[in-house]
Amino acid sequence: MIDPEDLITDDILAYLKTQEEKGLLRFITCGSVDDGKSTLIGRLLWDSKLIFEDQLTELRADSKRLGTQGDEIDYALLLDGLQAEREQGITIDVAYRFFTTDKRKFIVADTPGHEQYTRNMITGASTANVAVILIDARKGVLTQTKRHSFLVSLVGIQNIVLAINKMDLVGYSEDTFDAIKEEYEDFVSGLGFKEIAAIPVSALKGDNIIEQSNNTPWYRGKTLIDFLETVEIDNISVDQPFRMPVQWVNRPNLDFRGFSGTIASGSVRPGDEVVVPSSGKTSRVSRIVTFDGDLKYAFAGQAVTLTLEDEIDISRGDMLCAPDARPAHAAQFEAHLVWMHEDALLPGRSYLIKMGANTAPAMVSDLKYKINVNTLEQQVGKTLELNEIGVCNISVDKEMTFDPFNENRSTGSFILIDRYTNATVAAGMIDFALRRATNIHRQPLDIDKKVRAKMLNQKPRVVWFTGLSGSGKSTIANHVEKRLHSMGKHTYTLDGDNIRHGLNKDLGFTNADRVENIRRVGETAKLFVDAGMIVLVSFISPFRSERRVAREMLDDGEFIEVYVDTPLEICEQRDPKGLYKKARSGALKNFTGIDSAYEAPENAEIVLHGAEKDPEELAEQVIKMLFPSN
Amino acid sequence: MTHLRQLEAESIHIIREVVAEFENPVMLYSIGKDSSVMLHLARKAFYPSKAPFPLMHIDTTWKFREMIEFRDRVTAEYGFDLIVHINPEGLEKGIGPFTHGSALHTDVMKTEGLKQALDKYGFDAAFGGARRDEEKSRAKERIFSFRTSNHRWDPKNQRPELWNLYNTKVTPGESIRVFPLSNWTELDIWQYLYLEDIEIVPLYFSALRPVVERDGLLIMVDDDRMPLEPGENPEMKSVRFRTLGCYPLTAAVESTAASLPEIVQEMLLTKTSERHGRVIDRDQSGSMEKKKQEGYF
Numbered sequence: 001m002i003d004p005e006d007l008i009t010d011d012i013l014a015y016l017k018t019q020e021e022k023g024l025l026r027f028i029t030c031g032s033v034d035d036g037k038s039t040l041i042g043r044l045l046w047d048s049k050l051i052f053e054d055q056l057t058e059l060r061a062d063s064k065r066l067g068t069q070g071d072e073i074d075y076a077l078l079l080d081g082l083q084a085e086r087e088q089g090i091t092i093d094v095a096y097r098f099f100t101t102d103k104r105k106f107i108v109a110d111t112p113g114h115e116q117y118t119r120n121m122i123t124g125a126s127t128a129n130v131a132v133i134l135i136d137a138r139k140g141v142l143t144q145t146k147r148h149s150f151l152v153s154l155v156g157i158q159n160i161v162l163a164i165n166k167m168d169l170v171g172y173s174e175d176t177f178d179a180i181k182e183e184y185e186d187f188v189s190g191l192g193f194k195e196i197a198a199i200p201v202s203a204l205k206g207d208n209i210i211e212q213s214n215n216t217p218w219y220r221g222k223t224l225i226d227f228l229e230t231v232e233i234d235n236i237s238v239d240q241p242f243r244m245p246v247q248w249v250n251r252p253n254l255d256f257r258g259f260s261g262t263i264a265s266g267s268v269r270p271g272d273e274v275v276v277p278s279s280g281k282t283s284r285v286s287r288i289v290t291f292d293g294d295l296k297y298a299f300a301g302q303a304v305t306l307t308l309e310d311e312i313d314i315s316r317g318d319m320l321c322a323p324d325a326r327p328a329h330a331a332q333f334e335a336h337l338v339w340m341h342e343d344a345l346l347p348g349r350s351y352l353i354k355m356g357a358n359t360a361p362a363m364v365s366d367l368k369y370k371i372n373v374n375t376l377e378q379q380v381g382k383t384l385e386l387n388e389i390g391v392c393n394i395s396v397d398k399e400m401t402f403d404p405f406n407e408n409r410s411t412g413s414f415i416l417i418d419r420y421t422n423a424t425v426a427a428g429m430i431d432f433a434l435r436r437a438t439n440i441h442r443q444p445l446d447i448d449k450k451v452r453a454k455m456l457n458q459k460p461r462v463v464w465f466t467g468l469s470g471s472g473k474s475t476i477a478n479h480v481e482k483r484l485h486s487m488g489k490h491t492y493t494l495d496g497d498n499i500r501h502g503l504n505k506d507l508g509f510t511n512a513d514r515v516e517n518i519r520r521v522g523e524t525a526k527l528f529v530d531a532g533m534i535v536l537v538s539f540i541s542p543f544r545s546e547r548r549v550a551r552e553m554l555d556d557g558e559f560i561e562v563y564v565d566t567p568l569e570i571c572e573q574r575d576p577k578g579l580y581k582k583a584r585s586g587a588l589k590n591f592t593g594i595d596s597a598y599e600a601p602e603n604a605e606i607v608l609h610g611a612e613k614d615p616e617e618l619a620e621q622v623i624k625m626l627f628p629s630n
Numbered sequence: 631m632t633h634l635r636q637l638e639a640e641s642i643h644i645i646r647e648v649v650a651e652f653e654n655p656v657m658l659y660s661i662g663k664d665s666s667v668m669l670h671l672a673r674k675a676f677y678p679s680k681a682p683f684p685l686m687h688i689d690t691t692w693k694f695r696e697m698i699e700f701r702d703r704v705t706a707e708y709g710f711d712l713i714v715h716i717n718p719e720g721l722e723k724g725i726g727p728f729t730h731g732s733a734l735h736t737d738v739m740k741t742e743g744l745k746q747a748l749d750k751y752g753f754d755a756a757f758g759g760a761r762r763d764e765e766k767s768r769a770k771e772r773i774f775s776f777r778t779s780n781h782r783w784d785p786k787n788q789r790p791e792l793w794n795l796y797n798t799k800v801t802p803g804e805s806i807r808v809f810p811l812s813n814w815t816e817l818d819i820w821q822y823l824y825l826e827d828i829e830i831v832p833l834y835f836s837a838l839r840p841v842v843e844r845d846g847l848l849i850m851v852d853d854d855r856m857p858l859e860p861g862e863n864p865e866m867k868s869v870r871f872r873t874l875g876c877y878p879l880t881a882a883v884e885s886t887a888a889s890l891p892e893i894v895q896e897m898l899l900t901k902t903s904e905r906h907g908r909v910i911d912r913d914q915s916g917s918m919e920k921k922k923q924e925g926y927f
Binding site for chain 2: 005008009012013015016019020021022023024093094095096097098100104105107119120122123126127247248250251252256258260261262289290291292301302303305316340352354355356357409410413414415417422423424427
């Protein structure tokens with residue numbers, strides 16, 4: 001074999017040719033601060049000659065100043081990028097490293113081992129094909145080793161390297177190695193890994209990293225690099241049924257209508273039949289268009305533009321699929337959820353779900369159980385805190401196209417986004433659809449909202465009064481209802497008195513219960529609207545996101561948000577039910593305005609200044625808004 | 631798929647996602663080799679359509695003349711709309727690297743200039759050509775990197791980024807910087823330029839150019855604004871640039887590499903990293919992280 005360095009010198013064109021053919025492997029390293037993870041990655045970069053002289057000079061200076069290896073080079077310092085981390089001597093976030101050998105290019109996700117940073121590990125693992133799990137040979141299999149293994153299995157990684165590190169500190173003992181290997185294999189037997197390669201290494205000394213070590217004559221397996229260069233990365237995605245989420249509709253002119261996207265799984269040729277599950281329409285692929293010319297064949301991972309033989313309605317978020325192996329198409333599914341934000345999950349709250357190219361409002365309708373990441377035991381729970389994992393039912397506002405995650409990593413994964421902070425709050429992996437909606441066709445009912453509304457001679461709507469306790473909501477709503485009644489309108493009022501004491505009497509005043517309370521009120525209001533009624537809702541409804549959920553249940557223009565804006569001092573002065581007094585004295589917990597937040601509307605249809613006018617005048621403002629011609 | 635084709639597909643996916651999800655995206659065009667790759671990928675991503683966003687160059691008035699010629703010619707040839715922004719206050723005050731030092735010059739003309747331009751046009755997403763292998767703080771940055779309404783980056787409060795599902799949500803005033811070349815290395819860039827036969831500024835190739843040596847770095851005398859120290863005499867040397875920026879802040883390397891394969895050959899046999907030639911990085915340890923927090927790309 002020719003030494004690549006000679007090839008670079010002698011025939012650079014030939015060298016470039018060999019480099020073009022290289023593959024790519026993404027892997028993640030898991031371990032704690034003390035397992036020598038940064039040292040291991042530093043060593044890989046070092047040995048693959050990716051450290052330049054200026055970086056080496058800097059590294060030498062840093063090693064003296066900050067290093068933990070005396071006068072030796074501290075490879076870990078190559079990696080710790082952010083200043084704060086350097087000072088603490090730990091890695092706090094996901095960092096990506098690159099190195100290359102003659103066979104493959106590698107992207108390494110370097111993630112921390114601290115418990116509070118589970119989210120970073122899930123993030124790093126989500127794009128990896130292989131996980132390198134580090135164990136300190138002196139310590140053996142720890143709780144965190146189990147946690148890491150569970151997490152990587154959760155995101156679908158099937159190939160594991162168990163790097164038993166610091167072998168130099170246990171005298172390169174075969175017995176120690178065997179004992180750890182056995183204990184580990186025993187623990188992970190239920191996690192569905194396809195391959196586990198245990199390798200005795202010393203990242204610091206370089207044993208079995210690139211070269212077979214003379215210190216471990218009893219070990220006959222591959223070195224770490226050998227394994228990474230040769231491990232078969234699943235080609236499963238190419239063998240799976242064809243899926244391509246439509247990312248962008250490509251329409252340069254009237255004669256061309258293409259669908260751009262990255263093929264998620266399977267392959268496609270011109271002439272292949274494809275189906276769009278959202279409409280059930282089928283067509284055939286006519287061309288696979290790329291900048292470099294049309295293709296005869298395209299497969300998973302490629303970013304292409306397809307044109308179809310028929311003009312069918314397709315937009316971003318739709319998926320082109322193999323008709324003989326269709327994905328699920330449903331609005332409800334069960335999923336594993338990893339919570340990634342300091343604000344805990346609130347079941348019933350509306351989040352945004354992003355799945356492929358599809359984004360829609362969604363909520364966790366039922367948290368079935370939590371999983372203890374250390375013991376894998378199921379636990380009951382009402383919510384998920386940061387770094388907790390649970391199994392739950394998710395209900396989306398519209399039907400989505402997906403596959404179970406264990407069949408397709410790409411079409412079975414999603415994220416949840418908080419609608420107010422825009423933070424990414426959770427990562428999800430779909431278990432299965434809850435309703436096989438693909439086989440169900442909705443029967444439109446003959447008598448619908450429109451027909452009922454016509455008979456009642458009115459436009460059904462929800463007039464939603466929100467504001468602090470004592471702001472005057474119910475009084476104003478009462479006047480509005482009287483006026484509507486006198487106008488011959490058919491009305492109904494939902495308020496605390498008839499809902500809290502009946503339908504919602506099982507709910508308290510925690511944030512989770514408040515969310516559920518408003519969800520039920522919204523659903524009830526929706527039924528009344530469907531019946532053709534004008535519904536007056538009078539609830540404090542303190543959270544913007546819940547009011548938005550209620551708004552989104554209805555059609556455009558059906559939801560009128562009335563913000564009764566009365567200052568807290570006035571409400572407290574009025575205190576019609578003596579509740580503020582109780583709340584101030586501590587006898588009443590979670591009282592809105594006192595020890596629970598009220599989020600004022602940002603875009604209410606009407607704002608009523610409750611301190612400035614009397615309720616009858618305010619009611620008249622609402623009537624004018626509802627019936628401008630009167 | 632080979633690693634280059636995988637990187638290409640990933641970048642195209644990212645570029646398309648921005649166009650599909652943002653209202654007013656822009657591509658920052660620095661005229662360098664990474665920008666050339668990014669431009670090429672943008673053309674690929676939307677073919678046969680034209681890329682549906684403008685390019686923007688934050689000029690400092692100190693770029694190499696050949697860069698400006700290249701910029702105007704290439705963007706016109708490919709039919710891109712080009713916005714050129716120069717910080718008017720900096721221009722008025724005559725801010726320059728020789729008179730005000732590299733740090734102030736970069737801060738006013740690049741960082742401030744960029745923020746002004748983003749605000750002026752109300753861009754909600756801006757593509758940049760930065761790569762994670764360039765510098766340690768970049769290694770931790772997301773592909774979709776959130777910026778506050780003050781353009782600040784908070785390295786400790788980044789959105790988790792999973793699979794290829796990018797959170798593109800921002801409220802008005804906030805923005806996202808998007809780095810489609812995050813996972814490319816310097817070698818990948820050169821290989822791809824070669825493989826795809828992409829045109830780059832000739833300054834990357836060796837030629838006889840007038841240079842002076844300062845603090846161990848070779849600086850090209852690109853125009854007569856460069857004050858020469860006593861005893862400094864521009865010499866014609868065979869040099870090229872591994873990275874391009876403001877000419878007084880960009881060091882040349884002596885080289886005879888006049889083609890892409892020769893550049894790759896030289897790069898693989900050389901022992902200094904690419905950013906070594908950038909004067910601004912050497913000011914202090916962690917300087918890039920600070921600059922990024924303040925809004926630098």
